[in-house]
Amino acid sequence: MEHENSRPAHSYPSEQQKRAADIWQAIFKLQTSFSEYLYTPMRPSEGEKQHQVSNGSETDIIGPPQPRNITTVLEELEISPKHIGSDESANLVSKIRRLLDNRSLTELIVNTAKHESPDSFVLRYFRARKWEIGRTLCMLIAALHWYHFEANVEGDILKNGEEVAIRDSEKGICLDPKLASDFMKQVRMGKSFLHGRDKDGRPIWYARVRLHRPSDQCNESIERYTLYLIENIRLMLTPSTETITIFYDMTGFSIANMDYNFVKFSTNIFEANYPEILGYILIHNAPWVFQGIWRLIRGWLDPVVANKVRFTTGRKGLEKFIAPENLVKELGGDDDWTYRYEEPISGENERLTDAATRDRLLLERETLTKQFVSISNAWLKALDHAELMSNRSIVIGQLRSNYAKLDPYIRSRSLYDRQGTLVIADVDLSTGNTDEKKASS
The missing domain is CATH 1.20.58 (Methane Monooxygenase Hydroxylase; Chain G, domain 1)
Incomplete structure (x- = not known):
C-alpha cells in the first residue's frame, strides 16, 4: 500500500525531476525578476545632475538602468491580473515585497522546509495546484507569508512552546494568560497526541474527539494547539515518508463535541499552508449521528482531500492501515501505551539563549x-x-x-x-x- 509520495526525495523518476526543475526555474525567475524590480534604482529625475554622450546623431542620457516593468514581470511568471485576477495579483506583489526584504525566496523555502528536502517541499505546492506554475507561485508565496508573518509559527509557536505557555498561564509575559492556560489544558489532557506509525511508515496523529468541547477553551488556543501538533508531526517525516495519517477516534462522540469552526480552520490550514501532507484521514467508530455531519463537511473539502478519508470500525477495520502491534490498546491494539503528559525538564531550553x-x-x-x-x-x-x-x-x-x-x-x-x-x-x-x-x- 505504497503512497505516491513515499519515495526518497533524491530519486524521483524522470517525470518528477522535470516537475522539480520546472518549479525551481519559476522560483529562481521570480527571485531574479522581483529583485531587479524592487532594487534597481530609477534614472535620475530631470532636475538631477546627468551627463550626456553622443551616440551618432542622437544624445543619450546616461544613468542607472530602468527597473523592469512590473506588468512584464507578472505576465512572465503567469501571476498578472489577467492570469489570477487584479486583487489577488496586487495582494501577491505586496506579500512578495515583504518576504524578499533582506531575504531570498530560496532561503525562506529552505528555512520553512526545515529538515525536509527543498524539492519535496515545493513539489507539495506544485502538485496541489495541478502543475500550474502561476497558481503554484501564488500558493507558495501566500503560505510563506502566512507562516512567517501572519501565524508567526517560528517566532512564537515553535520558539515559545510548552515552557513559555506554562509560565504565561500565570504571568502573561509573552502570551495572554487565558490563551496560554487553554493551550496547556489541551496538551495535558491528550485531546490529541502523536504516536506510532501506520503500515506505510506514516506518523499518526490521534484525535480523541469525545474530549473536545468548543466552549471549554478559546478559539485561538485551539488554533495554536493545532499548529503545535502539525509542526511536531512534520519533524517526524523522513525522506522516504512525506505524508501523515490523522486518526479521528469518534468513540463516544456526541453533538456537544462537534466544532464546525475548528473543522473549517483545520481544513483551510492543511489545504492552503500544508498541502499534500495528508496520506490518510481515518474516521473510526463514527456513530450514526455523524452521517449527516459528514455530508456537510465533505462539501467543504477539496476532492483530493476528501478521497483520502476512510471510515473504519473496530480493530479489524483498522488492520488494513495500522498493524496491531502499532495500535494503542484503547483502540483494541497490542501497543500497551497510554498518553501521559511529561512536564518540561529544567534547563531543557537553555540552548535557545x-x-x-x-x-x-x-x-x-x-x-x-x-x-x-x-x-x-x-x-x-x-x-x-x-x-x-x-x-x-x-x-x-x-x-x-x-x-x-x-x-x-x-x-x-x-x-x-x-x-x-x-x-x-x-x-x-x-x-x-x-x-x-x-x-x-
Missing part, C-alpha cells in the same frame, strides 16, 4: 542554501547530469543534517522530544544511509 552557536549554524545554513542555488542552476541546464544530481543530493543531505543540529537552538522542546518520539533522521541522500539523531540531543 546560545546566540553564538545558533548564529554559527544559521550562517552554515545560509552558505549551504547558496550552494543549493548554485548547483540547482547548473542542474537546470543539464537535468540528466549524474554528477550534478549526486552533488545536489549531497547538499540537500547537508541541509537536513544542519537542521538536526540547529533545531534545539531555535525550537522549544516539546513533549515528543522528552518522550524520544520526535527523532530527526540524519540521512545521506546520496547513499540512503540513515543515522537517526534526536533533535533534542
Whole structure:
C-alpha cells in the first residue's frame, strides 16, 4: 500500500525531476525578476545632475538602468491580473515585497522546509495546484507569508512552546494568560497526541474527539494547539515518508463535541499552508449521528482531500492501515501505551539563549542554501547530469543534517522530544544511509 509520495526525495523518476526543475526555474525567475524590480534604482529625475554622450546623431542620457516593468514581470511568471485576477495579483506583489526584504525566496523555502528536502517541499505546492506554475507561485508565496508573518509559527509557536505557555498561564509575559492556560489544558489532557506509525511508515496523529468541547477553551488556543501538533508531526517525516495519517477516534462522540469552526480552520490550514501532507484521514467508530455531519463537511473539502478519508470500525477495520502491534490498546491494539503528559525538564531550553552557536549554524545554513542555488542552476541546464544530481543530493543531505543540529537552538522542546518520539533522521541522500539523531540531543 505504497503512497505516491513515499519515495526518497533524491530519486524521483524522470517525470518528477522535470516537475522539480520546472518549479525551481519559476522560483529562481521570480527571485531574479522581483529583485531587479524592487532594487534597481530609477534614472535620475530631470532636475538631477546627468551627463550626456553622443551616440551618432542622437544624445543619450546616461544613468542607472530602468527597473523592469512590473506588468512584464507578472505576465512572465503567469501571476498578472489577467492570469489570477487584479486583487489577488496586487495582494501577491505586496506579500512578495515583504518576504524578499533582506531575504531570498530560496532561503525562506529552505528555512520553512526545515529538515525536509527543498524539492519535496515545493513539489507539495506544485502538485496541489495541478502543475500550474502561476497558481503554484501564488500558493507558495501566500503560505510563506502566512507562516512567517501572519501565524508567526517560528517566532512564537515553535520558539515559545510548552515552557513559555506554562509560565504565561500565570504571568502573561509573552502570551495572554487565558490563551496560554487553554493551550496547556489541551496538551495535558491528550485531546490529541502523536504516536506510532501506520503500515506505510506514516506518523499518526490521534484525535480523541469525545474530549473536545468548543466552549471549554478559546478559539485561538485551539488554533495554536493545532499548529503545535502539525509542526511536531512534520519533524517526524523522513525522506522516504512525506505524508501523515490523522486518526479521528469518534468513540463516544456526541453533538456537544462537534466544532464546525475548528473543522473549517483545520481544513483551510492543511489545504492552503500544508498541502499534500495528508496520506490518510481515518474516521473510526463514527456513530450514526455523524452521517449527516459528514455530508456537510465533505462539501467543504477539496476532492483530493476528501478521497483520502476512510471510515473504519473496530480493530479489524483498522488492520488494513495500522498493524496491531502499532495500535494503542484503547483502540483494541497490542501497543500497551497510554498518553501521559511529561512536564518540561529544567534547563531543557537553555540552548535557545546560545546566540553564538545558533548564529554559527544559521550562517552554515545560509552558505549551504547558496550552494543549493548554485548547483540547482547548473542542474537546470543539464537535468540528466549524474554528477550534478549526486552533488545536489549531497547538499540537500547537508541541509537536513544542519537542521538536526540547529533545531534545539531555535525550537522549544516539546513533549515528543522528552518522550524520544520526535527523532530527526540524519540521512545521506546520496547513499540512503540513515543515522537517526534526536533533535533534542
